[in-house]
Amino acid sequence: MRNLKANLLELVRRTSAELPDDVVNVIARSARQEQEGSNAQYAMNIIVNNIDLAKLKSQPLCQDTGSILFFVKAPRAFDQLAFEKAAREAVAEATAKGYLRQNSVDSITGKNTGNNLGPGSPSIHSHQQRGSRVDVRLILKGGGCENVGAQYSLPDVRVNANRDVDGVRRVILDAVIQTQGKGCGPGILGVCIGGDRATSYLHSKEQLLRTMDDVNPDPTLAALEKDIVVSANKLGIGPMGFGGATTLLGCKIGALNRLPASYFVSISYMCWAYRRQGFVLNDGGKIVEWLY
Amino acid sequence: MIQLVEPYTEDKIRALKMGDMVHLSGMVYTGRDAVHKFLHEGGKPPVDLTNQIIYHCGPVVIKEKGKWVVKAAGPTTSAREEPYQGHIIEKFSIRAVIGKGGMGPKTLEACKKVGCIYLHAIGGAAQVLAECVTGVLGVYLEEFGSPEAIWAFRVRDFPAVVTMDSHGNSLHAAVLEQSREQLKQLV
CATH class of the missing domain: 3.30.360 (Dihydrodipicolinate Reductase; domain 2)
Incomplete structure (x- = not known):
C-alpha cells in the first residue's frame, strides 16, 4: 500500500x-461549569489553553x-x-x-x-x-491513567457488590474514588462487564473508540453510563482532584459473555487528554x- | 495569583497555604522514579539540590541545532515517590515538590518539619508548562533514559496550586474524605 x-x-x-472535536466540546462545556475563581476553574482554563497550544504548535x-x-x-x-x-x-x-x-x-x-x-x-x-x-x-x-485502571471480580465484599447491575455500579464508583487526583481528571471511563481477565480489559479499551456523544444501543447499559457520570460528578472530586463539579466527562460500557464462575468488571480510565x-x-x- | 520567586527561602514557603494558586519563577530540577530510588539509596546528586525544587516530570526534550528544546513538560503522578520523598526532602532541605495527584502522610510530615510544600501542576498540560521553561541549563544522570534524567530547567510563571502546605494541611486528604462521605449517599 x-x-x-x-x-x-x-x-x-x-x-x-x-484532541478530537467531540472531546474538546465536552471539556469546554465542563470548564464553564466550575465555580469562578476556584482551583477547579483554574485547572480547566489551563487545560483548555493547553489543547489550543498543542494544536497550534503541533506538539504533544x-x-x-x-x-x-x-x-x-x-x-x-x-x-x-x-x-x-x-x-x-x-x-x-x-x-x-x-x-x-x-x-x-x-x-x-x-x-x-x-x-x-x-x-x-x-x-x-x-x-x-x-x-x-x-x-x-x-x-x-x-501511564498515569493506565496505572489507575482496575479489574474487579464480583462479588466484592469490600464494596458490597453482588453479581448484578447495582454491583457493577458500586465497583465503578469505587474505582472513581480510588482514582481521584491520580489519573488526570476529569476523565472518561471505558468499562467491560464480563469476559475473561484479558478480553475484559481489551474490550474496556475498545469502548474508548466510541465518541463522547454516542448512545449505547443496549438500554440497560445506556442508563448505567448516564447514571455513572451523574453520580460521579456528585462526589465533588473535580478536575485534578482539586474539588469541583466535573469528575467524569463520560462513561462507555460494553459487555461480553462470561463463564458461570467468573464476573469481571474491567475499568480503563482515560485522562482528559x-x-x-x-x-x-x-x-x-x-x-x-x-x-x- | 501569588508569585513565588527564587531564592526559595523557608519563610516564603511557610507563608503559602493550602489552596493558594501560585506562579513559580526560578530553577526546578526534574526527578522521577529512577532518580528518587537512586537518591534514597544514598546516590550522590550530580547537582546541589539544597533549598531547591524537585519536579516530578519526564519531559520530551530533543536537540535541535545543538541546543536542547523542550517539546513537552507536564507533571507525572507523584504517588509513586511516596516511599522516598520524605527522606529526600529532609536530606536536602527541598523547598517544594511539583507533581500531580498529591502525596501521602510521610511526605506531608516532612513538609511540615523542613518547610516544604507540594505544588500541584496541571496534569497533561504539557504545552502550557513547556512554554514556561525559559532555559535548559543541563542534564544529569542521562543513563536513566531521557524521561528519567535530571533536567535543570529555568521556569517563569509556572502555574500550580499548593495542595499540601508546610502546616500539615492536605487538599487531597480533605477531598478524599468528602468524596467518601458523598459516596455513602449514592450507593
Missing part, C-alpha cells in the same frame, strides 16, 4: 497534538505520549505484516521528530529503547471486515476520511 508509512506518521502526529498535548494502541479493520487481502512494518517505522520516526516521547523500556534491564519499539510496542489489534476499505484507529494512553484519532483508506491507500 503506497504512502502507508507517511499516512501513519500523520496519524500519530495528529493524535498526539490534537501531554508529555506522556503513552501506550501506542492501533485498532485496524481491513479486508481479507490486506497485508497485515506490511502494515505492522509501516507502523513500526512511523512510530520510530514520530519519536525522532518529538511527536512521541521515548517511552518503551525493557522490563528486565530497565533500558529505554529510545524509539518506542520493542516487544509489545506498538500494540496492534487487527480484524477482518467485508468490503475494500481499511479503518485504522489509534489511541495514545498515558483523550488522544484518539483514525482514518479510512481506500483500496488505493489514500485517506478518504478522518474518523473523529
Whole structure:
C-alpha cells in the first residue's frame, strides 16, 4: 500500500497534538461549569489553553505520549505484516521528530529503547471486515491513567457488590474514588462487564473508540453510563482532584459473555487528554476520511 | 495569583497555604522514579539540590541545532515517590515538590518539619508548562533514559496550586474524605 508509512506518521502526529472535536466540546462545556475563581476553574482554563497550544504548535498535548494502541479493520487481502512494518517505522520516526516521547523500556534491564519499539510496542489489534476499505484507529494512553485502571471480580465484599447491575455500579464508583487526583481528571471511563481477565480489559479499551456523544444501543447499559457520570460528578472530586463539579466527562460500557464462575468488571480510565484519532483508506491507500 | 520567586527561602514557603494558586519563577530540577530510588539509596546528586525544587516530570526534550528544546513538560503522578520523598526532602532541605495527584502522610510530615510544600501542576498540560521553561541549563544522570534524567530547567510563571502546605494541611486528604462521605449517599 503506497504512502502507508507517511499516512501513519500523520496519524500519530495528529493524535498526539490534537484532541478530537467531540472531546474538546465536552471539556469546554465542563470548564464553564466550575465555580469562578476556584482551583477547579483554574485547572480547566489551563487545560483548555493547553489543547489550543498543542494544536497550534503541533506538539504533544501531554508529555506522556503513552501506550501506542492501533485498532485496524481491513479486508481479507490486506497485508497485515506490511502494515505492522509501516507502523513500526512511523512510530520510530514520530519519536525522532518529538511527536512521541521515548517511552518503551525493557522490563528486565530497565533500558529505554529510545524509539518506542520493542516487544509489545506498538500494540496492534487487527480484524477482518467485508468490503475494500481499511479503518485504522489509534489511541495514545498515558501511564498515569493506565496505572489507575482496575479489574474487579464480583462479588466484592469490600464494596458490597453482588453479581448484578447495582454491583457493577458500586465497583465503578469505587474505582472513581480510588482514582481521584491520580489519573488526570476529569476523565472518561471505558468499562467491560464480563469476559475473561484479558478480553475484559481489551474490550474496556475498545469502548474508548466510541465518541463522547454516542448512545449505547443496549438500554440497560445506556442508563448505567448516564447514571455513572451523574453520580460521579456528585462526589465533588473535580478536575485534578482539586474539588469541583466535573469528575467524569463520560462513561462507555460494553459487555461480553462470561463463564458461570467468573464476573469481571474491567475499568480503563482515560485522562482528559483523550488522544484518539483514525482514518479510512481506500483500496488505493489514500485517506478518504478522518474518523473523529 | 501569588508569585513565588527564587531564592526559595523557608519563610516564603511557610507563608503559602493550602489552596493558594501560585506562579513559580526560578530553577526546578526534574526527578522521577529512577532518580528518587537512586537518591534514597544514598546516590550522590550530580547537582546541589539544597533549598531547591524537585519536579516530578519526564519531559520530551530533543536537540535541535545543538541546543536542547523542550517539546513537552507536564507533571507525572507523584504517588509513586511516596516511599522516598520524605527522606529526600529532609536530606536536602527541598523547598517544594511539583507533581500531580498529591502525596501521602510521610511526605506531608516532612513538609511540615523542613518547610516544604507540594505544588500541584496541571496534569497533561504539557504545552502550557513547556512554554514556561525559559532555559535548559543541563542534564544529569542521562543513563536513566531521557524521561528519567535530571533536567535543570529555568521556569517563569509556572502555574500550580499548593495542595499540601508546610502546616500539615492536605487538599487531597480533605477531598478524599468528602468524596467518601458523598459516596455513602449514592450507593
